[in-house]
Amino acid sequence: MAEYERSRTMPALPEQVFDRAADVGRFDAWLPGELHVHAEEPPAVTVHEDQGDRDTAAQLRTERDQMRIEWGTREQGGYAGWLQVAGIGSGASEVTVHLSFFDDRHDPGERAACDALDSSLRRLEQQVRLGTEHMSG
Template sequence: MTEYEASRTMAALPELVYDEAADLRTMERWLPRDLHIEPQEPPAVTVSHGAEAERERALVRAEHDQLRVEWGTRDNGHYAGWLQVAGIGAGASEVTVHLSFFDPDTAPPGAQVEAALGQSLDRLADQVEMRADQP
């Protein structure tokens, strides 16, 4: 198993950050650019990686009371992950994303995963900032 984790501080209340991160309708705005999600009957989703990629059945579970989102593939168990939002005081939050790849043959290169995690957290921070600026 290969695991990756990244964190980022955001200048917003944890509930606002969580609401943006957990919204399946807008999740693609901050996820890696080649990752596409089609919501099905909750908690089911279909995920594809790139335009020509095979679609995979997955699950996404959002736990509002815990400010946590968990996901993973349904049929093949290739990967799973979670996002956790924590308040750190003064209207700020820390967001942590964790990914686990269970099959080393299907895991992307580590540098690619680490870059995607950082870029995704940056895009989430941008989305949260835009949402916080709205009246």
């Protein structure tokens, strides 16, 4: 089993960050570019991976009162992950994303996983900034 985790501070209230992160219709704006999530009957989703042109049955749960999103594969149990938003004062938040790969066939390796997590967190921060600028402007 392999596990990877990254965190990033964002200049917005935790509720604003969570709302942006948890909006399934906007996942493409911050997830790695090759992954696309299609909502089905909650909590079911399908994750399409461009690289292998394959769909994976997954589930997605959002817990707004805990500022947490959890996901994972439904049938194979190959991977799971979570995103946690925490307020750190002064209108800022820390976002942590964690991935667990239970099947080596799903594990992209440490470098690729950490690069994808860092890139996703940067993209999420950009989306949060755009959302907060739009709200204040």
